[in-house]
Amino acid sequence: MLTRIIKFDVKPEQTQAFKTAFLKAKTATEAEAGFDEVRLFVDKSDAHKFFAYERLQSEQADKLHRDQPYTKELFDFLDSSETVATPLSVSDTVPAPDHSRLPNPEDEDFVIFFIFKIKPEFRERLLAQFEKHITHTKNEPGNILFDLYTIDGVQDELVVYEHWRKESDVWDIHFHQPYAEETGALMEQAIVGDMKQYMHLVTEVV
Known part of the structure; x- marks a missing residue:
């Protein structure tokens, strides 16, 4: 793939x-x-x-x-x-992407691309933390998909691609989960600059 x-x-x-x-x-x-x-x-x-x-x-x-x-x-x-x-x-990370879950007709399908620079010494810790983070996130009712990718040939950058049923599932529920707070604390140390500069909230063009 x-x-x-x-x-x-x-x-x-x-x-x-x-x-x-x-x-x-x-x-x-x-x-x-x-x-x-x-x-x-x-x-x-x-x-x-x-x-x-x-x-x-x-x-x-x-x-x-x-x-x-x-x-x-x-x-x-x-x-x-x-x-x-x-x-x-x-390239896929662990757990591998699973795109089998589909949006419902009433979903907003809130989509985020998060392409962020990291301090290379945090790379392995981030990959391990995201493995746990994604496993839990995929059990959230509001999540449709949550994928973490490495960039081929690049050691200091990662990509998160995620879909949610509605925006409030992210801000009001997901970010308050213990594993998300744990990931956030690590990201604060690992990311180069302000996290907000890397987050792109997007709408599908059809």
Whole structure:
């Protein structure tokens, strides 16, 4: 399995054209046998910042995807519009991602990308703590998914990707759990700078 998160910084005048171009390619991509998931999100605090989340079955599936005319068309648009794309190839941690739980029709589907810099000496402690944290979090009724990823070739950065049924499940319930408070205390020591600067609250673009 290959997982990729791509951040797009789009020029304001190109925002609508970017969404149109990406969603056109997305529709075609979803028909590819080797492509399990492709989703696009926009940052709630910056209408010109987007995040794509992609999961593919293999390197071969990725090569086939890149060779498709609609993929090349999207890449051409990114170049011509001077959109800055920052791809992150990420790897699963323990416990492995489980995307079997689905939102209910009434859910808000509150989504967060948390891409944060860490002091390298805290890396192993954080991975161990998140193993416990995620195991407990997935038992919370309000949680849909909670994944932690390492970034390939990068030792001082981690990624959390999470979905919740509604926003209050995060602020009013999750953050007050003992294991979340324990993780938070460790994060205060381990993260470089202010945690808030790394948190992106996003809405899916459909």
